[in-house]
Amino acid sequence: VADDWVADEERLYRSVRSSEIMRDASGQALRASSQAFADRHQQVSVNRAARCDHDPRSTQKSRSDAVVELIAGEVCAIRTLLRRDDQGREVGLYTIDVRPDPLPDNIAHAVIYADPQFASRSLFKKLQEQLAYMARFVLLPDDEADDA
Amino acid sequence: MPKEAAPKPELINPSIQERLVDPERDGVTPALDRLAALRERAAGWNGYDALAPDRAAIAFAETWLAGLYKQVTAQGAPWLTPHVTSSAEGEVVFEWWNDPRKLTVYCTTEDANFVKVWGPDMVTQMEDGDATSPAARQQLWTWLTGPGSGG
Numbered sequence: 239v240a241d242d243w244v245a246d247e248e249r250l251y252r253s254v255r256s257s258e259i260m261r262d263a264s265g266q267a268l269r270a271s272s273q274a275f276a277d278r279h280q281q282v283s284v285n286r287a288a289r290c291d292h293d294p295r296s297t298q299k300s301r302s303d304a305v306v307e308l309i310a311g312e313v314c315a316i317r318t319l320l321r322r323d324d325q326g327r328e329v330g331l332y333t334i335d336v337r338p339d340p341l342p343d344n345i346a347h348a349v350i351y352a353d354p355q356f357a358s359r360s361l362f363k364k365l366q367e368q369l370a371y372m373a374r375f376v377l378l379p380d381d382e383a384d385d386a
Numbered sequence: 387m388p389k390e391a392a393p394k395p396e397l398i399n400p401s402i403q404e405r406l407v408d409p410e411r412d413g414v415t416p417a418l419d420r421l422a423a424l425r426e427r428a429a430g431w432n433g434y435d436a437l438a439p440d441r442a443a444i445a446f447a448e449t450w451l452a453g454l455y456k457q458v459t460a461q462g463a464p465w466l467t468p469h470v471t472s473s474a475e476g477e478v479v480f481e482w483w484n485d486p487r488k489l490t491v492y493c494t495t496e497d498a499n500f501v502k503v504w505g506p507d508m509v510t511q512m513e514d515g516d517a518t519s520p521a522a523r524q525q526l527w528t529w530l531t532g533p534g535s536g537g
Contacts, residue, residue: 255432260469263484271481272490272501276474278435299433319509363501364508367490371506 244336244348246311249287251297254304256379270306270373272366275350280362282350282369284308286338289346294377296346301380306373310336313350316368319361321354332356334365413465414455417480420470421448427472439472440495447478447493454523463531482530489530491517500526504536511537 244250258271275282287307290296294305319332332352341347350369356362424439431438451468458465468480468491478493488503498517505511517526 253433257471258432260481260483263466263482267485269483271469271471271479273432273471273473273479273481276432276434276436278437278474283434303433316508360499360501360514361508363490363492363514364512367488367501367503367512368506368508371503 242338242340244286244310244338246309246314248310248336249292250284250308250310250313250336250348250350251287251290251294251305251376252282252284252308252373253297253299254306255299256302256304259304259375259378268375268378270304270370270375272363272370274306274373275366275369280352280355283339284336284348284350285344285346286348287346298377304375304379305377307376308350308369308373312372313369316365319352321357332361413459413467414452417451417467417470418448421451421478424470424472424478431472432474434474436472436474437476439478440476442495443472443476443478443493446495446498447480450491450493450498450518450523451480453520454527457520457524458527463527466531484530486536487530489526491526498522502526502529513537 252274254270254274258274260269260271261267262269277283285297287294294307297305314333314335316334320328321330321332323329332354334350335353336348336350339347339349352362352365356365421444424444425441427439429438430436455465466482466484468482471479471481473479473492480491480493482489486504490501490503492499500515500517500522502513503511516522
């Protein structure tokens with residue numbers, strides 16, 4: 239749909255392998271690893287909850303995976319990144335956005351991306367950390383359910 | 387008849403095992419086991435587009451982690467077991483979460499890089515840099531386990 243967009247209040251789901259769930263040093267609190275948001279093309283795939291009946295199971299890639307949730311408006315609020323040229327001069331800002339990207343078999347699909355694309359991979363690594371920090375578990379693998 | 391324990395995956399770097407006096411009692415062994423298990427990961431292991439972990443990066447990461455362990459224990463400091471995984475590009479990734487600090491280290495085939503995190507703001511509460519040298523490892527560990535709120 240050409241005029242489609244992702245509203246700030248929309249919830250976004252991402253499937254996370256159980257191997258990407260980590261615990262703090264005390265062994266108590268759960269958190270998504272930064273690698274839960276890894277993507278070789280710096281386009282983080284998510285599903286729009288409103289387009290999949292707000293059912294995180296529809297995003298879960300397997301029963302042993304977890305699903306985390308992000309709020310689109312919070313993701314798009316990451317707007318203060320300075321963009322620099324080769325000489326280190328400030329030439330603008332990177333903005334983080336969420337774009338609908340429906341697939342033939344998944345109309346809920348969307349992507350989180352930087353505009354323009356990060357020139358340095360280290361910036362994308364930091365974005366992964368921030369997304370991991372913001373993510374909230376909405377579905378845990380069966381064997382982790384009691385630890386939530 | 388008692389069941390035999392399943393064999394542990396072998397480390398790529400046999401020298402690492404030799405350097406550890408008693409690997410079975412050693413605090414770094416669980417992490418080295420997880421590292422060795424990364425060899426089983428195929429492309430797409432994360433359900434998206436991740437590459438399989440690079441075997442040479444796994445070998446480098448074994449050496450890097452064993453070196454850090456030696457540095458930490460030589461000082462009598464407590465060891466924190468890292469979360470062990472791999473990146474979409476096939477690097478080995480170690481993560482320590484010692485609230486409010488978090489440290490992520492990416493190991494390629496020849497070097498290591500870090501991201502220090504002490505809050506959710508990627509501009510003001512994160513820092514990155516090189517983590518290859520023993521001195522850099524030591525500084526990162528001091529930061530991770532030190533007092534205060536982070537940065």
